[in-house]
Amino acid sequence: MEALEMLNSLVDESDPDVDLPNLVHAFQTAERIRAEHPDLEWFQLTGLIHDLGKVLREARADPPGSCSTKRNMPR
Numbered sequence: 627m628e629a630l631e632m633l634n635s636l637v638d639e640s641d642p643d644v645d646l647p648n649l650v651h652a653f654q655t656a657e658r659i660r661a662e663h664p665d666l667e668w669f670q671l672t673g674l675i676h677d678l679g680k681v682l683r684e685a686r687a688d689p690p691g692s693c694s695t696k697r698n699m700p701r
């Protein structure tokens with residue numbers, strides 16, 4: 627949960643589809659998956675944690691976009 631809370635202050639400027647804090651995006655993703663697949667808890671969890679790699683980028687002080695899934699490959 628602590629890693630997810632770190633997403634709350636992170637807006638990924640390299641992701642043109644997300645201008646919300648990533649924690650909000652994580653819960654929205656998990657909730658949409660739950661609505662479509664209420665029996666697949668593993669899938670809901672995957673939606674919740676799918677952007678946790680962005681926390682690693684912040685911890686390493688890598689440049690924005692270096693861990694993005696949209697534009698650049700992770701190092």
Ligand SMILES: [Fe+2]
Nearest residue numbers: 644651676677
């Ligand atoms: Fe995402």
